[in-house]
Amino acid sequence: MRQKLSAALSVATKIREQFFPTASAFLLAGSVVRDEATAYSDLDLVVVFENVENARRQSFVFDGWPVEAFIHDAQTLEYFFREVDRLSGVPSLPNMVSEGIELPAETETGSLIKSLARRVLEEGPIPWGQKERENSRYAISNMVDDIREPRNSDELRIVVSGLYAALANHFLRSQSQWSAKGKSIPRRLMGVDPEFHQSVTDAFEAAFIKEDTDPVIRLCERVLERDGGFLFEGYTREAPKEWRMPEP
Template identity: 80%
Template sequence: MRKKLSAALSAAEQIRDQFFPEASACLLAGSVVRGDATAYSDLDLVVVYERVENAQRQSFVFGDWPVEAFIHDPQTLEFFFREVDRPSGVPSLPNMVSEGIEIPRETKCGRLVKDLASRILEEGPIEWGQKERENSRYAISDMVEDIREPRNIAELRIVISNLYSAIANHFLRSQNQWSAKGKSIPRRLMSVNPEVHKRFAEAFEAAFTRDDTTDVIQLCEHVLEPDGGFLFQGYTRDAPKEWRMPDA
């Protein structure tokens, strides 16, 4: 049974009043706002003060609700947007702010951070360079070799699980699209390219239910082809020069 938005809004307003009464803005985000919450979904809150000593994440239970509160001020939010989420390619915090419902009402601070989140989402992630593309190609190529002739089913399924995230990330980032992680990946693929989402779903369904990796391997070939396909021969990766113990 899905948790109703009205109940979530009521709980979020109580939490704001009880725990964050001095906040300049408080936004409810996550699955309850998107409309895909389950009976076990939590409340995601972005709480914005005029200034905090440092950004913070708090986890607690309020009534029947697990709560994840992300405490920020406008400057720490912008830092996370630009220095954490854009380089990672996964816009977790900008999405929360952009989609969030401000409680109990809109504020100037709320409009400010929402406008900032929208600008960041429009800018997109930091564009991949050749090094990032080659690192991703090599990692995927290595995993594909592991599933061509796996030693056992347990290893096969672990590698397939890792490959799902890796190939989805390559597909999205190589097109300068925002990526996703975990359970958000199918939703992101669907929003970017429904046909590719369908191909992912069918390929990995066959791999997980029948241990048939044929379509997964073909999918990897298809996704990597624009960047040069599978990569092993000639691949190099330099460790930072400072990664050494000092001379005795």
């Protein structure tokens, strides 16, 4: 793994020199920095300039490496930290900045954005209110009903996959914890509550491998209990009044 990081650092340095020589801060982040890279991992780069017209995400291939560059200035970076990631509950960009390795050396801008990222991570996501809790309870309740007596294995697998992410998100967000998405969910659950992570693993393995959904249903009951349990009757949501086409 150390060889992988060394190669990534070398390639990232070349990218900086060739494509982003005027950047105020340049960080290599992601799985290679965490020693979790595979043969197919990409390079995650955070590139910060003094000023950009608008933030952007740029994907390209360099020396055989797939690269994802997240290009910002200090103002757009803070906006994404506070108005995008804190709202979603998934701290993708703050994590990258916090854990990133600055190349070719530390800079004042790099120190400032790392300090900001750590501050945002400590603040946590925007807390859920009753509306968010009810929306999550309702969604999970619907999925649980779909797996109580699934019509076929294909439908079961699709619903269980979605339920895994929804249940993990509810468990974390309902406790005002940062959440995660995709392949990062198991790592986040392990970091917050190893015992619960194991319960999730066992329950969903039973559903996927044996098509036994009872452990998943019991786990959903347990997670939702603190917020009032499953929700269907009485759930109401109104669309905004402006959601209508103008009259001809």
